[in-house]
Amino acid sequence: MIEITTRMTGGDKFGIVIAGHGSRDPDAVREFEALVELIKQRAPHDVVTHGYLEFATPTIGEAVTANLAAGAKQVAMVPGVLLAARHAKNDMPAEMQAAARDYPEIDFHFGAPMSLDPKLLQLAQERIVAAEAQSPNTVRRSDTCLVVVGRGTTDPDANGEVAKLARMLEEGLGFGAAYVCYSGTASPLVADGLRSAARLGYARVVVLPFFLFDGVLVKRIYAAAEDLAEREPGVEVLKAGYLGVHPLMADVMIERAREAVAGRAAMNCSLCKYRVQIVGFEQQVGEPQQAHHLAVRALSAKPDQPVVAEPQYKTYVPHPIEAESFRIIAEGRDWAPFPPEQLTILQRLVHTSGDFDAVNDMYFSPGAVDSGIRALLRCKRILTDVTMVQTGLKRALLEELGIDTWCGVHDRETHLMSEQYGITRSAAGIRRGWEKFGNDVVVSIGDAPTAIAEATRLIRDHGWRPQLVIGLPVGFVGTRETKEDLRRCLQVPRITNRGTRGGSPWAASVVNGLMIDALNGLAAEQAAVPRDDVAG
Ligand SMILES: C[C@@]1(CC(=O)O)c2cc3[nH]c(cc4nc(cc5[nH]c(cc(n2)[C@H]1CCC(=O)O)[C@@](C)(CC(=O)O)[C@@H]5CCC(=O)O)C(CC(=O)O)=C4CCC(=O)O)c(CCC(=O)O)c3CC(=O)O
Numbered sequence: 356m357i358e359i360t361t362r363m364t365g366g367d368k369f370g371i372v373i374a375g376h377g378s379r380d381p382d383a384v385r386e387f388e389a390l391v392e393l394i395k396q397r398a399p400h401d402v403v404t405h406g407y408l409e410f411a412t413p414t415i416g417e418a419v420t421a422n423l424a425a426g427a428k429q430v431a432m433v434p435g436v437l438l439a440a441r442h443a444k445n446d447m448p449a450e451m452q453a454a455a456r457d458y459p460e461i462d463f464h465f466g467a468p469m470s471l472d473p474k475l476l477q478l479a480q481e482r483i484v485a486a487e488a489q490s491p492n493t494v495r496r497s498d499t500c501l502v503v504v505g506r507g508t509t510d511p512d513a514n515g516e517v518a519k520l521a522r523m524l525e526e527g528l529g530f531g532a533a534y535v536c537y538s539g540t541a542s543p544l545v546a547d548g549l550r551s552a553a554r555l556g557y558a559r560v561v562v563l564p565f566f567l568f569d570g571v572l573v574k575r576i577y578a579a580a581e582d583l584a585e586r587e588p589g590v591e592v593l594k595a596g597y598l599g600v601h602p603l604m605a606d607v608m609i610e611r612a613r614e615a616v617a618g619r620a621a622m623n624c625s626l627c628k629y630r631v632q633i634v635g636f637e638q639q640v641g642e643p644q645q646a647h648h649l650a651v652r653a654l655s656a657k658p659d660q661p662v663v664a665e666p667q668y669k670t671y672v673p674h675p676i677e678a679e680s681f682r683i684i685a686e687g688r689d690w691a692p693f694p695p696e697q698l699t700i701l702q703r704l705v706h707t708s709g710d711f712d713a714v715n716d717m718y719f720s721p722g723a724v725d726s727g728i729r730a731l732l733r734c735k736r737i738l739t740d741v742t743m744v745q746t747g748l749k750r751a752l753l754e755e756l757g758i759d760t761w762c763g764v765h766d767r768e769t770h771l772m773s774e775q776y777g778i779t780r781s782a783a784g785i786r787r788g789w790e791k792f793g794n795d796v797v798v799s800i801g802d803a804p805t806a807i808a809e810a811t812r813l814i815r816d817h818g819w820r821p822q823l824v825i826g827l828p829v830g831f832v833g834t835r836e837t838k839e840d841l842r843r844c845l846q847v848p849r850i851t852n853r854g855t856r857g858g859s860p861w862a863a864s865v866v867n868g869l870m871i872d873a874l875n876g877l878a879a880e881q882a883a884v885p886r887d888d889v890a891g
């Protein structure tokens with residue numbers, strides 16, 4: 356083996372920090388450590404340490420500290436994951452940024468994830484041939500369907516790479532077909548994918564998990580393969596090994612460290628959803644780089660922590676000026692005629708409009724408030740007609756409750772639809788929301804009567820059943836009529852009003868009121884449960 360050394364800056368010690376994913380499964384951690392050992396053997400002049408993003412210890416921060424303690428002056432952090440998705444694009448760089456702030460005198464570099472390296476194709480080939488050799492039967496490749504199982508993420512570029520790998524193995528090894536599925540997050544999921552692959556009519560199915568190590572997910576994949584074998588006795592199902600501990604893997608990681616220092620960390624940025632608008636993911640361009648794994652960092656080292664980190668909800672505390680407004684509003688008129696569950700929303704509408712009479716025209720279908728609260732907590736998604744409504748939602752509440760918002764009005768596909776169908780962009784945005792989210796959504800419309808008209812059309816003609824429709828546009832053209840029509844749309848819970856008053860801040864206020872009641876409800880529930888039960 357030719358050994359490449361990396362003494363880039365005159366004699367300074369070079370450090371490699373392998374940033375692993377981590378698992379609750381001790382088998383996964385053992386294997387990862389075996390790979391780190393292999394890397395140490397194959398890069399004997401470098402300081403190699405490792406840490407984990409989630410569950411296991413040491414943490415990535417501890418891996419950096421250990422590396423520097425051993426004398427490294429220049430450090431390459433290499434993500435120990437296969438593809439560039441959330442962990443390699445957000446979480447691990449965030450860890451490195453934190454280290455770089457702690458140690459300003461050290462030169463840090465971030466490496467690319469492994470990606471579809473020729474060496475990994477070779478390793479996949481080895482795993483496939485070994486699986487085939489386990490079988491007493493001789494089946495031609497052309498009678499075999501390869502099923503590649505990827506992890507699955509919300510990043511279409513990473514999911515797409517799994518499909519590319521499957522295609523390359525199909526062509527390179529001569530399989531009759533290749534089928535792709537994912538262990539979670541992306542579809543098709545493993546069970547559905549295996550069922551579909553078995554239906555293609557091939558004599559044999561080879562299941563290849565595109566995973567680095569054993570773990571919770573790999574074990575689930577093999578269990579699904581065994582289920583398939585039982586259900587489909589006519590098809591031979593073979594389980595190929597995951598990539599696992601192997602010199603080829605160690606060499607790819609070392610290569611990634613070298614490239615990072617040389618400034619050639621070859622990330623495939625041309626299809627990166629955070630950098631350029633990718634069809635269907637336009638709104639994620641420039642999204643802030645935020646780590647989201649902090650709740651499970653080093654979890655296994657904290658045995659007295661609950662297995663699932665329980666969020667602690669606190670009652671909504673308004674800003675003192677807001678509190679003073681609401682005191683005045685509460686005393687400013689007789690609220691006794693209104694049902695108590697509507698008061699948070701009604702008083703917020705008075706606050707938004709500056710008008711005590713704003714609430715006289717309001718209409719709530721029976722149980723609408725309760726449906727809205729339950730839907731926000733369960734579906735955690737709000738669809739709006741315009742970005743003004745989205746902007747009016749209280750950010751802290753959205754974050755605390757983990758609720759996502761979506762507004763398609765400025766998306767390219769919305770524009771294309773509006774041109775092709777001859778409808779407004781707001782209406783097209785609602786139609787896309789229906790396609791994307793189905794019934795698991797709360798709809799809040801504050802600007803466009805045409806958006807209400809589209810929503811009621813989808814409800815009546817296409818069986819759409821969003822959990823709640825809030826319709827409160829302002830204006831004189833079609834506004835009154837569409838709101839009247841929404842009021843009569845008995846199929847769904849709804850909150851609207853009579854007349855011309857309303858607007859985006861109104862539609863946002865109703866949702867804010869629901870979120871405040873939802874949060875206060877959770878806080879009250881938690882306060883009623885003794886702490887011991889939560890920590891279990
Ligand atoms: C079992 C579980 C942990 C648990 O709860 O115990 C677990 C385990 C593991 N994940 C691994 C790898 C990756 N996980 C992701 C992504 C996500 N993984 C998430 C959840 C869970 N992951 C739990 C299962 C929940 C369920 O039932 O579905 C999400 C939802 C939340 C989050 O992680 O924060 C997030 C959604 C994506 C998103 O939002 O986009 C990516 C992609 C990326 O970077 O985004 C990669 C890199 C793939 C690559 O290498 O390319 C490995 C190492 C595998 C290996 O050896 O290769 C293990 C270890 C093991 O299997 O034990």
Ligand SMILES: [Co+2]
Nearest residue numbers: 376409442648
């Ligand atoms: Co993860």
